[in-house]
Amino acid sequence: MYLLTFKLLLLQLPLLFRTLAGNSCFSTMKRRAHMDGDVTITGFFPLNTFGIDHSNSHVSSQEEHTPFVFKNYQFVLALAFAIEEINKNPDFLSNWTLGFDVYDVQVRTWTMFKNPFIWFFGKYKIPNYSCMRDRRSIAVLTGPLGFTSDKIGTLLGLYRFPQLTFGPFSHALSDHHKFPALYQMAPKDTSIATAIVSLLLHFSWNWVGLLNLEDENGFWSLAELKEEMAKNRVCVAYELVISSQSISHVLQSMAVYNDINKSSANVHIIHGDNGSLIPLNVFIEQLLIKGKVCIMNSQWDFTMKRKYFMVGSLHIPLIFIHHHEDVSGFTDFVKAVNPSKYPEDIFLARIWFLSFNCSNPQSDCVTWDNCPHDTSLDWLPGRVFDITMSGHSYNIYNAVYAVAKALHEMLLHQTEVQIMGNRKETLPSPAQLLHFLKNIQFHNSVGHQVTLDEKRKLEPEYDILNIWNFPEGLELEVKVGKFSPNALHGNQLSLSEDMVEWATGNTETPRSVCSEPCGPGFRKSPQEGKAACCFNCTPCPQNEIANVTEMEHCVKCADHQYANTQRNQCLLRDESFLAFGDPLGMALACMALCFSMLTAAVLGIFVKHQDTAIVKANNRTLSYILLISLIFCFLCSLLFIGRPNTVTCILQQITFGLVFTVAVSTVLAKTVIVVLAFKSISPGRMMRWLLVSRAPNLIIPICTLIQVTLCGLWLGTSPPFVDTDAHSEHGHIIILCNKGSLTTFYCALGYLGSLALASFIVAFLARNLPDTFNEAKFLTFSMLVFCSVWLTFLPVYHSAKGKVMVAVEIFSILASGAGLLGCIFVPKCYNILLMPNGNSLHGFREKRQQSRKN
Structure with missing residues (x-):
């Protein structure tokens, strides 16, 4: 690979030399900046971008290109500043001094090697192993362009000549097999x-x-x-x-x-x-x-492309x-620079002639009679020449110190191994310097760590x-x-x-999105076949929220919370139950108390008139039991009102089932007694024994015992418990009593319904028995009302929700209890209170005689 590159360079030589011969003024390589020293550092900088020659340009036309030349000239100043600092430091290099030579390197490929070849091999010599360069040069600085460092580094690598590049870090240049003598000063752009x-x-x-x-x-x-x-x-x-x-x-x-x-x-x-x-x-x-x-x-140098x-x-x-950090003293150094201070700097002279109304030089031999003597680079506008140290100049500053420290280490090493007579006559070797250079690590004047080892770069x-x-x-x-x-x-x-200046007259930050962000209440739905940043905004499902933008999935609210209408916030649900303070709860509670007091009044009437014919004829004991059970039926509805708890949930269903079982079984016993008393025209011994022994009264405990057994199974398997319903009413969490085992609940309710149906059938069969005190008709009507209420209750109960469902159950309890009370006892109270003559044996006989006469 090196041989091929070398051959290509040889092919370029005739063209390069013909170019050099065309200019008598600069053919002797005086287009450079120079500072004398015992050892020198050579720099190849793009001081004339695109190879533009300003020597014959008019001032007005030159202004179009001056930012490129002027900005890059800071590289030369950074090199000179670092070398002067080192030369003034007595702790560095003992009696040795550093100098520099800076040449322009043009960007165009066919002229890129012109100055490097002449510097390295001499003016007209063919490249060979007898190098004609200045023996005092020990290192080369290149940059900031990566491909110029690449091309020059290929040549320098053949001779293991130390090369430090101050441009952006390049992975291509970090190949030490291809560039064994090249080191990069810039940090790696890992972040x-x-x-x-x-x-x-x-x-x-x-x-x-x-x-x-x-x-x-x-x-x-x-x-x-x-x-x-x-x-x-x-x-x-x-x-x-x-x-x-x-x-x-x-x-x-x-x-x-x-x-x-x-x-x-x-x-x-x-x-x-x-x-x-x-x-x-x-x-x-x-x-x-x-x-x-x-x-x-960071690889872009903004100044070169402005x-x-x-x-x-x-x-x-x-x-x-x-x-x-800013290197102390650099700005003052730049302000003090002038062509008189550096007479061998042709680039500085050109800046002065282009900027401060000096005569246009036709050769490299110039006079300063027409130039102001108090001028400074500080006078130039910041966009033309910035006196603040740039990043590339900072790398040059560090590179010079790295060379100086490596040279210092090499000289110390030579002092230890041999006694040197006249040290200035023994020039350091670039190949020897390369050995010390690769291990250099130090902190510069601003405290920043400088290392040439890529693995240790911060x-x-x-x-x-x-x-x-x-x-x-x-x-x-x-x-x-x-x-x-x-x-x-x-x-x-x-x-x-x-x-940040976004645009003239505009203070808003520009937008750059494929799809506008989904606001709260919406989730992102990907668009098929497009990037993940392209999406549609879909509203969150019910009871789910998106409280921030750019949410991919909506979040479901907890059971005790609900989503607001914007679906961007979960709110606490209000507890909902049939409270005593609610109008509906208050009305039902009042109805329950009124019916229970009315039933108690009827019981009082029956107790007071217990010796009357009507009370005796209708089995006074069963009437007392029925009235007492009805009182408890009305009062048990109060258990359904108020905030449910475990105790009330259990008592609700158990009390309701037991008291209504007692009431309905009492009605059944009364109905059976009526049938036994009036259905048999000539009762036999068995019928008479049943009536005399009051065996029908056993119906009540037997039926109640069966219901108790069912309720026991209910409580033993899956008793009622407090539950919540967060879905039936928006914004509310319903506190209710869960029935637990629905099977046992419907068994208990079905058993109660079968008792009512049996009572209705028996009473219906005995409804037309002839007798003044026959209550079979009233029992039939009471059971008809009871069954109608509970048959209506089932579909309405299952379609209702929340407190309405509880109100339906309470209303059914009150309605069925009121039906029993009204159909059975209201006619008897009417006769007892308003028709006392009909409630005695004498009145009964008079009534029968009157009906016979009629």
Whole structure:
């Protein structure tokens, strides 16, 4: 591989030498900056971008290109500043001094090797193993463009000549098999993907476009960025991988015009270095719609592309650059620089002639009679020349110190192993320096750790820059934020949004989403065949909420809560039960008390008139039992009112079942006695014994015992308990008594119904028996009302909900009890109270005689 490269370089030599011969002034390699020293550091910097020659340009036309030249000249100043600091330090290098030689390296491939070849091999010598370069040079600085360092590094690697590149960290240059003598000063961008995604998340941008360079660095950074985006659910609207060929740039840019501008993505992430993407930058202003946000990684040198990008600040740039502290004394050093101080710096002379109305030099031999003597680089506008140390200059500063420290270590080592006579006559070898250079690690003047070992490099912090261009042409770089990868999670990104200039006259943050966020009350429904960031917003189901935006699943409210109408909050349900304070509960309680008191009054009447014919003829004892059971029937309805608890839930059903069983079995006993008394015309011994022994009265305890057994089974298997119903009424949680075992409940209720049906049938058969005191008709009507009430109760009870269901059960209890009371005892009370003559034996006989006469 090296042999092939070497042959290609040989083919370039004739063209290079013909170019050099065309200029008599600069053919002797005086187009350089020089500072004398015992050992020197050589720098190859792109001081004339695109190889533009300003020597014969008019001042007005030069202004179009001066930002490129002027900005890059800071590289020379950083090199000179570091060397002067080292030379002034008595602890460094003993009696040795450092110097430098800086040459321009042009971006165009066919002229890139012109100055490096002449420096390394001499003016007209063919490259061979007899090197003609200045023997005092021990290291070379290259940058900031990666491919220039690559090309020059291929040549220097053949001779194991130390090379330090100050440009952005490149994975391609970290191959020590290909570049055994090359070291990168910039830190690795291990956190740039996290930093960019953190910025996207801060502004809620989840729909972005990617523009990346088609090279090893581009693919590496793109893969890492896409992985980080996927972790944080940031989607790629489109992805453009740009070829490194200039013509391909143009064709690809035209081809993706629709993809870029018709996409709803307003944020574009651009990865790549300066030189490779310069042709693309020319077209970006014409391709991208005004107001788009461009996020650029730390590999971009904004100063070199200003005239090709950001024209009129049509776009909003957010640029990540490596954070570094200001080196003390550098600004004052720059202010004091002038051509008189560095007479062998042709680049500084050119800046002075272009900037301060000096005569235009026609040769490298210049006079300063027409130049102001009090001028300074500080006079130049910040957008033309910035006196603050840039990131690349900071890397140059560290690179010079790394070389000086390695040289210092090498000299100390030589002192230990041998006694040196005249040390200045023994020049250090670059190959020897390379051995010491790879182990160098130190802290610079601002306390930052500097190491050339890639494995020991610390993760860099990033400053976030925004370009202010209001008023037009200001082009001021403003730090608006910072990303610290070593900070606690959540505190890594700090940003001042109010300092970001989005667009002229616009203070709102741009939006870049595929679908607008789903607000509270809605969940995201993915759109089939589209990215995860594209979705529809679907309302949450009933009793489920989404209390924040961007929820993929709604959250179900707890049983004691319910979702509000907006379905963004769970509210506590109001407890719902039939309380005594409710109008319905109060009315039913009053009815129960009235009926129980009325039944007690009827019982009092019967007790008072217990010796009357009607009371005696209708079995006084059974009447007392029936009235007492009816009192308890009416009162048991009160157990259904109020907040349920375990005791009341058990008593509700058990009391209801037992007292109604007693009442209905009493009616059945009365009916059987009527049948036995009046149905048999000539009763036999058995009939008479049944009547005399009052055996029908045993119906009551027997029937009640059966119901007690059923209730016992009910309580033993699955007794009633307090339950809640959170679904029947919106916003309410119904407190109710669960029946427990529905089987035993319906068995108890069915048994009660069978007793009522038996009583109805027996009473119906005895309804037409002739006798004045025959109550079979009244018993028939009472059982008819009882059965009708409970047959109506079943469907109504199961269709009702909440407190209405409880009210239906209470009403059925009161209605059936009132039916028994009214049908059986109201006619008897009428006769007892209003027709006393009909309630005696004498009156009965008179009535029979009167009916016979009639």
